[in-house]
Amino acid sequence: MTFGVKIKKFKLTNAFLTMNKNIIYFDYAATTPLDSRVLKKMNPYLKEKFGNPGSSHSLGQQAKSDLEKSKEIISQIIKAEPEEIIFTGSATESNNLALKGIAFLNFQKKKHIIVSAIEHDSILKPTQWLASQGWKITKLAVDKFGLIRTEDLEKAISKETVLVSIMHANNEIGTIEPIAEIGKICKRKNVLFHTDASQSFGKIPLDVKKMNIDLLTASSHKIYGPLGTGCLFIKKGVKIESLIHGGGQEFGLRSSTPNLPSIIGFAEAAKISQKSMIKESQRLIKLREKLIKGILKSIPRSRLNGHPKKRLFNNINFSFSFVEGEAIVAKLNAYGIAASTTSACASEKLEPSHVLLACGLKPQEAQGSLRISLGRWTKEKDIDFLFKVLPEIVKNLRKISPFKG
Amino acid sequence: MYTNKVLKYFSEPKNYGRIKNPDGLGKVGNPICGDVMWLYFKLGKNKKGEEIIKDIKFETFGCVAAIATSNMIVDLAKGKTIKEALKISKEDIVKALGGLPPIKLHCSVLAVDALTEAIYDYLIHHKKPIPKELEKSHEQIEKEKKIIKQKYKSWITTENKLHKKAKK
Numbered sequence: 293m294t295f296g297v298k299i300k301k302f303k304l305t306n307a308f309l310t311m312n313k314n315i316i317y318f319d320y321a322a323t324t325p326l327d328s329r330v331l332k333k334m335n336p337y338l339k340e341k342f343g344n345p346g347s348s349h350s351l352g353q354q355a356k357s358d359l360e361k362s363k364e365i366i367s368q369i370i371k372a373e374p375e376e377i378i379f380t381g382s383a384t385e386s387n388n389l390a391l392k393g394i395a396f397l398n399f400q401k402k403k404h405i406i407v408s409a410i411e412h413d414s415i416l417k418p419t420q421w422l423a424s425q426g427w428k429i430t431k432l433a434v435d436k437f438g439l440i441r442t443e444d445l446e447k448a449i450s451k452e453t454v455l456v457s458i459m460h461a462n463n464e465i466g467t468i469e470p471i472a473e474i475g476k477i478c479k480r481k482n483v484l485f486h487t488d489a490s491q492s493f494g495k496i497p498l499d500v501k502k503m504n505i506d507l508l509t510a511s512s513h514k515i516y517g518p519l520g521t522g523c524l525f526i527k528k529g530v531k532i533e534s535l536i537h538g539g540g541q542e543f544g545l546r547s548s549t550p551n552l553p554s555i556i557g558f559a560e561a562a563k564i565s566q567k568s569m570i571k572e573s574q575r576l577i578k579l580r581e582k583l584i585k586g587i588l589k590s591i592p593r594s595r596l597n598g599h600p601k602k603r604l605f606n607n608i609n610f611s612f613s614f615v616e617g618e619a620i621v622a623k624l625n626a627y628g629i630a631a632s633t634t635s636a637c638a639s640e641k642l643e644p645s646h647v648l649l650a651c652g653l654k655p656q657e658a659q660g661s662l663r664i665s666l667g668r669w670t671k672e673k674d675i676d677f678l679f680k681v682l683p684e685i686v687k688n689l690r691k692i693s694p695f696k697g
Numbered sequence: 698m699y700t701n702k703v704l705k706y707f708s709e710p711k712n713y714g715r716i717k718n719p720d721g722l723g724k725v726g727n728p729i730c731g732d733v734m735w736l737y738f739k740l741g742k743n744k745k746g747e748e749i750i751k752d753i754k755f756e757t758f759g760c761v762a763a764i765a766t767s768n769m770i771v772d773l774a775k776g777k778t779i780k781e782a783l784k785i786s787k788e789d790i791v792k793a794l795g796g797l798p799p800i801k802l803h804c805s806v807l808a809v810d811a812l813t814e815a816i817y818d819y820l821i822h823h824k825k826p827i828p829k830e831l832e833k834s835h836e837q838i839e840k841e842k843k844i845i846k847q848k849y850k851s852w853i854t855t856e857n858k859l860h861k862k863a864k865k
Binding site: 622623635637644655656659692693694 | 699704707708724729730731732733734756758759760761763800849
């Protein structure tokens with residue numbers, strides 16, 4: 293969404309944000325800029341290394357070998373095997389493949405799927421569609437922090453249940469679900485467990501074996517990799533139906549000529565994120581805590597959404613009473629600050645965020661939400677600048693608002 | 698997505714706030730869907746001795762478009778007679794703002810509703826004749842208010858139930 297403020301073109305350098313003095317980017321959960329190291333790695337694959345992995349000549353075979361190397365890199369990060377990784381076009385596609393692929397194969401046997409109430413639309417919409425086709429869907433409620441209760445999950449699993457899909461970390465409020473516990477329960481009850489790790493892959497250590505994960509979704513553009521690439525981990529032995537039929541690429545599960553430049557970039561981005569994970573999480577947690585404390589202190593009637601501790605190191609989500617989120621985002625944008633909201637006004641549906649509502653917020657409280665997500669180029673001075681402008685913005689909007697509290 | 702005029706009317710709002718003992722007060726919208734507009738006015742006389750909207754202010758909870766349209770209708774209505782003010786259409790507002798994104802057109806409707814409701818409030822309290830058109834639009838607004846209340850009642854209850862279940 294743009295508000296008409298002219299912003300200079302992003303420069304594809306590591307320091308692109310600091311070099312671009314016109315913008316402070318606080319929307320890393322939406323997408324991230326490409327890391328220049330990733331671009332460098334991708335470049336040859338856009339030019340001379342253009343072979344199709346399906347070709348038998350040396351260009352093709354080189355491409356095939358590089359594709360496999362990328363699988364190896366991704367699989368190592370989640371402690372899986374290379375042949376358990378399927379590259380897709382997006383995390384949305386991976387989620388669709390996981391849900392529908394498992395559902396279609398079990399048609400006429402088991403028809404029950406369990407998800408949480410705060411899943412991303414790329415989980416909720418496919419399950420809605422599956423429900424229209426006769427599947428039974430259970431949506432697990434969450435507490436005020438956005439956490440599911442594992443007791444609820446245990447109760448919800450029946451003989452009919454084929455799949456449990458619960459996200460690792462929520463995209464809006466950053467809450468981290470207890471996926472290791474969930475995995476344990478699913479294993480004991482003999483149902484498949486899928487987790488959408490789009491927001492956590494590259495940020496939180498993942499071990500599909502220890503966590504008993506059968507399927508896992510990851511995304512490239514959330515970790516400074518290129519857009520248009522995601523992957524789905526499918527544990528060896530898990531049977532799944534393909535959604536895209538054709539040349540039989542990706543073990544017949546995702547026909548399409550692989551998007552090798554992006555896949556190479558995805559693997560490189562994952563490698564960098566994995567390497568810098570501990571340092572980066574320590575750095576950003578400090579900034580996150582400073583930001584949360586500062587805003588809650590300086591803005592009356594403000595609250596933090598999501599869990600205070602069990603949250604992504606880069607996610608912050610506030611609600612401000614009596615004002616509306618899109619208006620806050622527009623005012624911030626005028627100062628060159630990019631942030632986001634999930635208010636009804638900012639959505640095509642004109643309904644406030646299902647995540648905040650599921651956490652028990654009243655619709656009018658959910659309207660005043662502001663998500664600030666930090667990333668690789670967030671500096672302390674960016675947060676200090678936010679402290680200067682945000683309290684004033686909220687104060688001014690409250691002056692216009694009929695609700696004063 | 699917004700024109701410069703919309704952004705200007707959003708970021709530099711004038712004539713907002715409350716008027717004590719207003720002659721007319723219109724309250725429209727619903728915080729659940731995202732926009733609430735309250736519009737106040739006081740009447741006075743112009744040089745010709747006609748009764749006009751002398752002072753008019755708004756209070757709005759809502760997005761960029763909601764604040765800009767509130768600000769614009771207040772601009773358009775100031776100095777007009779009741780009869781003239783009732784002629785202000787949503788198209789007039791959209792035109793004056795240089796356009797609105799399609800999903801935000803409803804904000805211009807809300808602004809017109811706020812003004813007509815304020816005028817209705819004035820006429821009914823002063824036992825003045827109410828034009829048929831105005832009566833009709835008032836009934837329509839009341840009807841919509843009820844629908845929203847009902848629509849969201851069930852929604853709020855389901856969400857509450859979900860929440861309580863999790864709390865147990």
